Amino acid sequence: MPELAEVEYNRKQWDPGIGESIVAVECHEKARDFRKMSASAFKSALPGKTLLSSRTHGKQMLFEISEVIWLGLHLGMTGKLFAADSNHEIAKAEHFVLRTPHRSLVFSDFRMFGNVTLDETNPGEFPVWWQQLPPEILSPSFTKKLVHSHLFRHRKSLVKPLLLNQARFPGIGNWMADEIVWQMKLHPATLCGDLSESQSEALWKASRSVTRDALRIIGTDYSQPPASWLFTHRWKDGGHCPRKGCGAELVRRDLRGRTTCWCPVCQSKHSASDTIQ
């Protein structure tokens, strides 16, 4: 379930291996996750190097490895990272394992929508693709004005699909997008161009608060969010709106290819151009 908070949680699962040397790499040769490189090049690049640090940006992860190699990972739909014993046996869905003297760092992804990259740079430099990532939701440059310009540029788009656009809202995924519009009482199929000035500001604020709360609760130890979040009620039919004094039955419907859950009472349509088929 990797959106930015789940990605941050997964990144930390390899922390026990920071500072350790990589003595061997095992991988499944034809794993689709190696779409931008060959598995054999991947296998030979890392032994003898040391895992130095890690960071996330939205749903992207970047692991720094000695002599300036950068391991980029994306978890796709079902990717997971974990640390296991050094004698851990590589399973079918595990696309690679980094062996250190003390443990195995595992990348597992049964649906294979993930992605693996290696980049080499000069000391002190990040890979070009990393430098070009858009401003993170909680960064100072993710301003109210920036969100407003996104809404204007994509004025013909529906608001929920825009929230899933990684070039604009990096790290937001399906449940966070639903949570954001639910929090601001906005119908997910509202046309971006129909949002008022105050709704634009509310969208900026809600993006940031949902991001902050998700990182705090899920990103630290994968805790279950409280029952006051839409999150707790959105996964199957028959859930009820957790907002105080509401309790209406939630609607679950496909919106532009993604299952979307909203409260028909709190998030009622408010313009003729709101369409959901």
Place this chain on the structure above:
DNA sequence: CTATTTGTTTATCC
């Protein structure tokens, strides 16, 4: 057996 899935890229259309 079928329907569903927390993501992204690609092709196509406008």
Place this chain on the structure above:
DNA sequence: AGGATAAACAAATA
């Protein structure tokens, strides 16, 4: 030209 959209990708689970 740039943006919106549906389809494709793959495999497990209900």
